[in-house]
Amino acid sequence: MNKTRFEQGLEVRRSVLGASYVDQAIENADEFNRPLQELVTEYCWGEVWTRDGLTKKTRSMINLAMLTALNRPHEIKLHLRGALNNGVSKEEIQEVLLQTAIYCGVPAAIDSFKIAREVFEESDKN
Structure with missing residues (x-):
């Protein structure tokens, strides 16, 4: 394990x-x-979330769409809180979830x- 990457991820x-x-959790x-x-801490959070290419806000919105597509309610709830922490507004969340209704299916969007x-x-x- 890369301790530096782990600490950054944490x-x-x-x-x-x-x-x-x-x-x-730890x-x-x-x-x-x-x-x-x-x-998860080292690679997901330390390697990917620390990259400069996207803001935390954008990453949160992408995660909401992907987790809706995968039908992962526990993770959706967790990342909804994270999205709010990252400055995603309720209106932006609404738009992301409406988009998922079209591309991921209405039942998945209803759950989200x-x-x-x-x-x-x-x-x-x-």
Whole structure:
């Protein structure tokens, strides 16, 4: 493992997903899933999210579209929160999800809209 890349990834991951979520995921890692936590932190967050080619905001919008296409509700919820942290507005999220309805299917978009509404309600309470 590249410690520098891991630390950079940890910093970005915390800024997008929230320190408490990330720290809990790392702390709860056991012998079985620790290698996955290290891989995700080092390569996903440290290698790709730190690149200059796209802003965090753009990466978040792309992730919402891809996760909707893949029908990954847990990750959609997580990345919706991250998108809000990265400055993606509710209107922009709405547009991304409308776009997914056309290219990924209406049922997938319906699920993501439902999850987005839940996340918005939670964020409005905080």
